Amino acid sequence: MPEISKKPSKLTYVGVAAAVALTAFALQDLRLRSNLKSTTRITQDLRQEVEVLRKENDTFKMGELSDKTSINKLSEQLNTLAQDKSLTVSSQTELKKKVIDAESTLQAQNAKIAQLEGKLKEAETKISRQKKASTNLEQQTKSAKANPGMTTEYVKLVENEWLVAVAKTDELNKDLRRTLSELSGQNQERSKLRSDTATMHYNLAVILTEQQNFPAAIVEYQKVLEIRPDDADSHYNLAVIYDDYLNDNEKALGHYRQYIKASPDTPEANRVREWIKQKEYDTTFKFKI
Amino acid sequence: MAKKKILIIDDEQSVTRLLKFALEKTEIYDVFTENDGTKALVSIRSINPDLLILDVNMPEANGAEIAAIVKNNTSSHNLPIIFLTGNVSAEEAEAGKKISGYPALGKPINMERLLQQIQKSLC
Numbered sequence: 001m002p003e004i005s006k007k008p009s010k011l012t013y014v015g016v017a018a019a020v021a022l023t024a025f026a027l028q029d030l031r032l033r034s035n036l037k038s039t040t041r042i043t044q045d046l047r048q049e050v051e052v053l054r055k056e057n058d059t060f061k062m063g064e065l066s067d068k069t070s071i072n073k074l075s076e077q078l079n080t081l082a083q084d085k086s087l088t089v090s091s092q093t094e095l096k097k098k099v100i101d102a103e104s105t106l107q108a109q110n111a112k113i114a115q116l117e118g119k120l121k122e123a124e125t126k127i128s129r130q131k132k133a134s135t136n137l138e139q140q141t142k143s144a145k146a147n148p149g150m151t152t153e154y155v156k157l158v159e160n161e162w163l164v165a166v167a168k169t170d171e172l173n174k175d176l177r178r179t180l181s182e183l184s185g186q187n188q189e190r191s192k193l194r195s196d197t198a199t200m201h202y203n204l205a206v207i208l209t210e211q212q213n214f215p216a217a218i219v220e221y222q223k224v225l226e227i228r229p230d231d232a233d234s235h236y237n238l239a240v241i242y243d244d245y246l247n248d249n250e251k252a253l254g255h256y257r258q259y260i261k262a263s264p265d266t267p268e269a270n271r272v273r274e275w276i277k278q279k280e281y282d283t284t285f286k287f288k289i
Numbered sequence: 290m291a292k293k294k295i296l297i298i299d300d301e302q303s304v305t306r307l308l309k310f311a312l313e314k315t316e317i318y319d320v321f322t323e324n325d326g327t328k329a330l331v332s333i334r335s336i337n338p339d340l341l342i343l344d345v346n347m348p349e350a351n352g353a354e355i356a357a358i359v360k361n362n363t364s365s366h367n368l369p370i371i372f373l374t375g376n377v378s379a380e381e382a383e384a385g386k387k388i389s390g391y392p393a394l395g396k397p398i399n400m401e402r403l404l405q406q407i408q409k410s411l412c
Contacts, residue, residue: 136375157307
């Protein structure tokens with residue numbers, strides 16, 4: 001049997017080579033297309049990301065602007081508050097000084113009045129004694145004149161003593177009237193001074209309340225009440241301090257009641273009456289529990 | 290005969306002046322006066338009177354207290370005292386009104402009654 005030749009022809013070689021080359025091109029093209037697609041997608045993603053970042057940046061910029069405005073506003077408020085505080089502190093210092101001065105003047109005034117009252121009492125005692133002596137001498141003069149046993153010299157002497165006593169009584173009466181007038185003037189001055197001092201204590205108490213220095217504010221309100229026991233505003237403010245800040249219902253109630261007593265016909269009084277009722281109810285309820 | 294010494298202690302100068310005048314007119318008494326009640330005891334010691342005429346109500350001193358001190362003092366416990374007071378009426382004085390055991394005469398002073406009492410107290 002003839003042996004079949006297995007050796008490929010030249011044409012076969014060329015065909016195979018061409019086929020291989022074509023396949024390689026096709027593969028490369030496919031790869032490139034795939035790469036291009038991928039690059040396009042990445043670019044799109046990146047664009048979207050850039051867009052998001054741009055938007056975020058814009059939002060941030062706006063926020064920053066808004067924050068700057070807020071910071072400026074807050075800074076302005078802080079400055080105003082600092083100025084207010086500085087004013088309040090200076091008012092407080094000034095008021096304290098005025099109160100000390102007024103109290104010192106008041107003390108001097110009280111001493112002067114006490115002295116005048118002493119003088120008045122002394123003058124009254126002197127007048128009383130002098131009047132009695134004068135009456136005695138008058139009777140003694142009459143009795144001496146009616147008694148024939150008494151010498152003219154004695155009668156004249158008694159009568160003279162009586163006249164001197166009457167003149168002295170008049171002089172003492174004048175002194176008494178002068179002292180009374182002086183005392184009345186001093187009392188009027190003291191009354192005005194006391195009223196002014198009470199107002200200063202009240203103003204100081206208001207400033208201390210604003211600073212939330214409640215113990216000091218209470219002391220100042222109490223000083224107002226020492227001078228003006230029926231000062232409605234002081235009772236009201238004290239009641240609010242005890243009620244809202246110190247949670248002392250008993251004291252708050254006491255001052256609310258004093259306020260109603262001092263100022264029963266104001267619109268505020270009706271509101272306070274309601275608070276009192278509520279507080280009394282709360283207190284009773286708490287007690288029962 | 291030596292004159293009897295009378296010391297009058299009263300804050301009212303008109304009273305001491307009148308009594309001194311009236312009693313010295315009798316020419317049997319030497320009259321001394323003191324208008325400051327706080328100096329009563331000093332005056333009694335320095336004058337050493339035979340009789341004391343003493344006002345009960347003085348501004349700085351109380352006549353009854355002065356009399357008590359005099360009575361408790363050994364050197365003066367026998368000193369006779371006549372009280373003068375505005376709180377005793379003529380009727381009460383007439384009835385022999387006494388303060389701390391001593392006779393008391395009212396004001397205005399009845400000179401005749403006073404002279405009688407002085408003589409009685411000095412006996």
